[in-house]
Amino acid sequence: MITQTIALYNWTNGVVMIAIFGLVCLTLVGILINFMMSGKKKDNTED
Incomplete structure (x- = not known):
């Protein structure tokens, strides 16, 4: 019976x-x- 159902x-x-x-x-x-890898990096430099 199971083999008929599988077939x-x-x-x-x-x-x-x-x-x-x-x-x-x-x-x-x-x-x-x-x-995640290409996220913008924050620059901490101030002018």
């Missing part, structure tokens, strides 16, 4: 969705790190 399920859609979710998460983390 009817298509794994491709789930794998594609997980891959897309992973790519989106990595992209967002990369953008966040980029913003």
